[in-house]
Amino acid sequence: MSTRPEEAGNIKVGSFIVIDGEPCKVVEVEKSKTGKHGSAKARIVGIGFFDGGKRSIVVPTDARVEVPIIKKFTAQVVAFVGDNVQLMNLEDYSTFEIPMPQEEEIKSKLSEGVEVEVWEVMGRHKIMRVRA
Incomplete structure (x- = not known):
């Protein structure tokens, strides 16, 4: 897994x-004060990076949580194969297929030969934007 540990109290x-x-983008963080005998808690709410689902966890602020390592690179659209997009990594020229992005803004700009910014998170890829 391409993750690293981080204290829950440091999550922003x-x-x-x-x-x-599931990797999630944090949209809300609430920290409660310590009680008479307890430790401070953090309630973290995130939106799924790939599926858009809302998830939340409650953990002590000193507990370790997993943070995904995000690798960003540029790729070129080679072809459209059904509901997938075939891309070529411009760093090592390897090709791979990923599902068609759900965002209409990105989907409308895709065509063969266009360069896109791709994020690799936990072994999965997602097109984040079309390069102009």
Whole structure:
């Protein structure tokens, strides 16, 4: 797995975290004060990076949580194969297929030969934007 540990108290809105095995973008963080005998808790809410599902966890602020390592690179659209897009990595010229992006803004700009920015998160790929 391409993750690293991080203390839950250091997680900020806009960062990424793994919740239930799915990488999520953090949209809300609430920290409660310590009680008389307890430790401070952090409630972290995230939106799934690939599926868009809302997930939340409650953990002590000193607990370690998994943070995905994100690799960003440029790729070129080679072909459209059914509901998939075939891309060629411009760093090592390897080709791979990923599902067609759900976002209409990205989908409408895709055509063969166009360069796109791809994020690799936990072994899965997603087109983030079309390069102009």
